[in-house]
Every structure is written in C-alpha cells, then in structure tokens.
Amino acid sequence: PPPVAILAQASAKRDLPVLWLQPPKPSMAVSVLILACLAASASTEGADCSLSGTCASGRQQQVCEGSTCGSFFIQMAQTRKGEGYVGAARDPTYQDFLDVKELIYQEIEDSTCAQGSWDWDDAINDCKLFPKIRNPKPLGSRLLRLSFHDAAGFSDGFVDMSVPDNAELDSATKVLDRVYNQRVLKSSSDNLRDVLSKADFYAWSYIAAVHFGAQQQDTNALQDSDIIPDIPVTYGRVTHEEGSGPAPTESFPKGDGHATYAVIMDYFKTKFDFTPEEAIALLGAHTLGGARISASGFAGMWTQSKNKLNVAYYENLVNPAPLTDCSHGSCLDIDCGRFPDRCKGWEQVKMGGGKFQWRHSCDAASSGCTHVMLNSDMALYRDIDGYTSEAGDVIAFPSDSQCGTMTASSRILASCFKTREADGGQVADYSSDLAQWIGDFAPVFDRMIRNVPAGVTLQELSAEGSCGTGTVPTGDACPAECSRPAQPGLVECNACASCWCGLADTNGANNFRCRPASWTP
Known part of the structure; x- marks a missing residue:
C-alpha cells in the first residue's frame, strides 16, 4: 500500500507544518524508493508544492507552507544577517x-x-x-x-x-x-x-x-x-x-623562527594591531607547544610539559637550566677549556635541514628531552637582532664587549647578549608571576x-544559569540565595562580588553558587 502522509505541526517556536512519512513496514526497499521519488519531485522555493508535498533547493531542505515552498533552512547557513544566524x-x-x-x-x-x-x-x-x-x-x-x-x-x-x-x-x-x-x-x-x-x-x-x-x-x-x-x-x-x-x-x-624582534613586532602590529607588550603576552602560549622537524624544520619542546599553560616559557628564557648533556662538561674540546661557563644556558645548533635553533636539556626527571627556543623567542629577552645572519646563525663579533672572543665557536650563548630593555622587564616579570601573565594573556x-572581516559583528554570550540569573556586577550586593557559604575552593560571595546561578554544579543542582568574577565553569 502507498505510504500515509501525516501532516504534523512543528514546535511552537517555528509553528510550521512538516511532512512526515510513515513507510510501509513490510518492505524497507519500498520505503527507500518512495523517499527517492519524493526527492526527485520536490519543488523549489516559491513553487507550487501542493502535489509534491515537499521542497528542496540544492542542500537546503524546506517545508511546504500551505501550497508554496517556503525558505526555512533545516541546515544552518554559514552566514549572518541582523541579530542571529x-x-x-x-x-x-x-x-x-x-x-x-x-x-x-x-x-x-x-x-x-x-x-x-x-x-x-x-x-x-x-x-x-x-x-x-x-x-x-x-x-x-x-x-x-x-x-x-x-x-x-x-x-x-x-x-x-x-x-x-x-x-x-x-x-x-x-x-x-x-x-x-x-x-x-x-x-x-x-x-x-x-x-x-x-x-x-x-x-x-x-x-x-x-x-x-x-x-x-x-x-x-x-x-x-x-x-x-x-x-x-x-x-x-x-x-x-x-x-x-x-x-x-x-x-x-617573515623568516619564521628566524624572525628578528623588529619583524615579529611589525607583524603583530600589522595583522592584529597588537603592541609589543601584547605580542609578548600572547607568545607565552608557546608553553603549550613543541616543534617538529616535519612541520617546521625545528625540533623540541618549549617547556618540560607542553600540556600545561603556565609561565615556564618565560622562566626558560630568563633562567635556562644548565646543559646537563653538554660534552663541554668534561672539557673534551678546546672551547670548554677557554670558556668553562659554556655549559650554563642556551647554545645555538644547526638542524639537519639547515635551520638554527637554541637548545638546552631538561632536568634528569624528563629523560633527556630537549628544550627549544627559536631566534624569535630568544629575541624577546636578548638583544640579538644586530648579530643574526640571514640564515639565522647568531654571530657575536670580536669587537663586542659583551661577547669578547667567543666567536671562536659556532655555539654562541644567549647570555653573552645584553637583555632587551625595550620590553621594560616584561619577560622577567612574567617568569615569576603567573597571575599577571594570565591577566595580560586573556x-x-x-x-x-575576534579577527573577522569588516561587516561581521560578533555577539558576546552572558554566563546565565538555568534559573535565569547571571553574574552580579562587581561591587553590587549578591542575591539572598547566593549568600550561603561558598563551595570548597571558592571564595565567599561578598568577597568575589559575582554570583552564578546553576552553572555546572558538581552535584547537578540548579542553585546559586558564589564564584570569582572571572571564574569559568
């Protein structure tokens, strides 16, 4: 028997008629054939759909409103108009x-x-x-x-x-x-x-x-x-x-990991209108990453654990650990004899693909992994711009009082270059203050x-709970429901001046909890 067309009302929000098909139970093949026929005979937008009962236009699925195809898209379009998608x-x-x-x-x-x-x-x-x-x-x-x-x-x-x-x-x-x-x-x-x-x-x-x-x-x-x-x-x-x-x-x-300080700051200014201070704050995200030869030509991790967002990136720039696997430690070559401090800090090495990077070993607990810094990282703290060749090799000139005769080796320590004064001590400050960096990074x-084309407007979501109450502005009194003691690990409501309602409570209840103003569920 032919399928029975049952016209049902959609949700009150849309209030549009939807065509439901009840396929004949004995044969799945019959059901598939019927759906294929309907798809083939579907009308386009604005057309008479009284016979076909459904509408289609490319990937857009539409409903039959009365006897005319409407334009409600079941599948969300990837554009915006006015206030919503x-x-x-x-x-x-x-x-x-x-x-x-x-x-x-x-x-x-x-x-x-x-x-x-x-x-x-x-x-x-x-x-x-x-x-x-x-x-x-x-x-x-x-x-x-x-x-x-x-x-x-x-x-x-x-x-x-x-x-x-x-x-x-x-x-x-x-x-x-x-x-x-x-x-x-x-x-x-x-x-x-x-x-x-x-x-x-x-x-x-x-x-x-x-x-x-x-x-x-x-x-x-x-x-x-x-x-x-x-x-x-x-x-x-x-x-x-x-x-x-x-x-x-x-x-x-330009120059990728070999980019100079000036190139880095010009890029972030041009691309995102970031100040040097903002660019330095953003680059701290390197604490979560590593480099691979197959992807970039560099190899190693910026920090000991690349799944923790912390200030280890800045710590390594300011206070690099000793090179525990450095052959100079036993004075096996002439460089070590002349420069006994050579094994304290970073050294620049040439990778197999021809790129230069800085390295030092992690502590013994990390099984000999290798930390990496690129010139673009090192330049945030050390003034190496005037000493970098086009190939990325950092060259210390004999006339430089900071480096003296260290040009005898191709491995030049970052410590022979003065710290960059332009950042106002920002890298050093971040290295010892997690809260300051997080506050600047966010x-x-x-x-x-938010880097979107002109004409695209973004809207911000408020963190409202299921009971309809959102955050309370700083300085305002918290609702009576929020005056109860804070949950373990959270401060009292009158101290944090932010009340969240029913958001991701560990017990699943929809009730008020006091949380810091910047707390994220």
Whole structure:
C-alpha cells in the first residue's frame, strides 16, 4: 500500500507544518524508493508544492507552507544577517559553550596514545601521529597552534593546508570537523552544527583548550580566577568553506623562527594591531607547544610539559637550566677549556635541514628531552637582532664587549647578549608571576580570535544559569540565595562580588553558587 502522509505541526517556536512519512513496514526497499521519488519531485522555493508535498533547493531542505515552498533552512547557513544566524535552530547560549567545552576536554584527554582510543581520522593508525613517548594530551597544544593560524587569515574555521606554515595542522582540524559534524549538544540534544557555525565552534574549541591547559597547573596557591584566563565567549563568525571562493590570505612573520624582534613586532602590529607588550603576552602560549622537524624544520619542546599553560616559557628564557648533556662538561674540546661557563644556558645548533635553533636539556626527571627556543623567542629577552645572519646563525663579533672572543665557536650563548630593555622587564616579570601573565594573556588571545572581516559583528554570550540569573556586577550586593557559604575552593560571595546561578554544579543542582568574577565553569 502507498505510504500515509501525516501532516504534523512543528514546535511552537517555528509553528510550521512538516511532512512526515510513515513507510510501509513490510518492505524497507519500498520505503527507500518512495523517499527517492519524493526527492526527485520536490519543488523549489516559491513553487507550487501542493502535489509534491515537499521542497528542496540544492542542500537546503524546506517545508511546504500551505501550497508554496517556503525558505526555512533545516541546515544552518554559514552566514549572518541582523541579530542571529540565518537558519539556525536557535541562537547559541552559554550552556552550549559549556557543552562544547566538555566535548573538547574529552577529545584532549583521549588524544593521549597510551589510552589507545583516540580516533582522529576514523582510521586505524590513531596513535601514529602522536606517539605516547612525545607527550600526553597533545591535542590541546595543537588547538592553540591552530588558533593562531586560523586567525592569521580571518577567524573563519579554515586554514589552507597547502601553505607550508600550516603543516600537520590537519591533525587538529580533522578532529574538530568530526566533532562538529557528528556530535550533539549534551544539554539540548541539538545537533552542534544546527546551532553554531563551524568558525565559532573552532573559536570555542580554542578557548576550551586554553582552559584545559590552565587547569593542569601544579600549584594550589592561586584562586581559579588567577589561573583560568577570562576569555569572553562570542559568536557570529562566518565560516569559509574550501572551494567557495578565494581563501583569506594567511600571512606569517617573515623568516619564521628566524624572525628578528623588529619583524615579529611589525607583524603583530600589522595583522592584529597588537603592541609589543601584547605580542609578548600572547607568545607565552608557546608553553603549550613543541616543534617538529616535519612541520617546521625545528625540533623540541618549549617547556618540560607542553600540556600545561603556565609561565615556564618565560622562566626558560630568563633562567635556562644548565646543559646537563653538554660534552663541554668534561672539557673534551678546546672551547670548554677557554670558556668553562659554556655549559650554563642556551647554545645555538644547526638542524639537519639547515635551520638554527637554541637548545638546552631538561632536568634528569624528563629523560633527556630537549628544550627549544627559536631566534624569535630568544629575541624577546636578548638583544640579538644586530648579530643574526640571514640564515639565522647568531654571530657575536670580536669587537663586542659583551661577547669578547667567543666567536671562536659556532655555539654562541644567549647570555653573552645584553637583555632587551625595550620590553621594560616584561619577560622577567612574567617568569615569576603567573597571575599577571594570565591577566595580560586573556584579552590579547580574545582579540586574536575576534579577527573577522569588516561587516561581521560578533555577539558576546552572558554566563546565565538555568534559573535565569547571571553574574552580579562587581561591587553590587549578591542575591539572598547566593549568600550561603561558598563551595570548597571558592571564595565567599561578598568577597568575589559575582554570583552564578546553576552553572555546572558538581552535584547537578540548579542553585546559586558564589564564584570569582572571572571564574569559568
């Protein structure tokens, strides 16, 4: 028998008629045939659909309003008009961000190959890209690298993989694309892609990666508000789809890791309108990363553990550990005899591909891993601009009183160059003050991921709880419901001047909890 067409009303929010098909139970093949026929006979927008009963136009699925095809898109368009997404099931909420954050946290946790469960590309070689001997939870640092490369064009959820500087970033984009296309939001059961543009999902994932890294801190001395970057959650980004038109130009500092201080600061000023101070704060994100020969021509980790967002990057620049594996330690060559302090600090080495980088060994507990600094890192603290060749080799001239006769060796220590006065001691300050760096890093990172084309307006989400009450402005009195004692690890309400309602309580209850103003669930 033919299928029975049952016309049902959609939700009150849309209040549009939807055509439901009840296929004949005896034969699945008949059902498939019927759906194929309907698809073939579907009318286009504005056409008479009284006979076909449904509408279609390319990838757009539409409903039959009366007898005329309407233009409601079930699948969200990747553009914005006015105050909301075109065709989105609804506007995104802060709870959606919390759901996305939970999804990304799980992906980062699962990206440790020792767990043997990470499926980054639906293939069987899940752990080939990130072997467990390198570092646990590597996806977090990859997302931080991706955040910069995404924003280098525009923050549009797209990186051109044909650009050499973007090498191996597909290991992160494939994860994000899989989650975006396949997962639902936990709190609403809505498809993620029906609520959020891919560009915004990428940006939210970057924030989640920052939060994850910050929460790996070893210290309990600071409040959550001091170590969790307070980055606003925004939406409205337009996704660039590959093949949809010319891709935004993705430019990077000239010279890559060999870039001088002047080149680095000019790049960030031109690209993002960052001051030198803001650029130095942003570059602290290197604490979460490492370099690989196959991706950049450099090799090593900036810090001992690249999944913790802390100030180790600045600490290593200011106070490098001794070179524990340095052959000079036993004076086996002439350089050691003349320069007994040669093994204290950084040395510059030439990599197999011809690039120069700085290295020193980690402490014994890290099994002989190698820390890395590039010229672009070293230049933030040491004034090496006038001593760098085009190839990246840092050359100390005999006439320089800082370095004397150390030109006898191709390995020149960073300590023979004076500290850079232009940064006002910023690197040294950060090296001993985590809260100061986090406070400076958050707004700069926020501005970077807000790099959108002219005409695109981003909207900021407020962190409202399920009972409808959001944050209380600093200095205002907290509601009576919020005057109860704070949860363990959180300060009293009247001290933090911020009351959050029902957000991610550990017991799942929808009630008030007092939290610091910059606390992030």
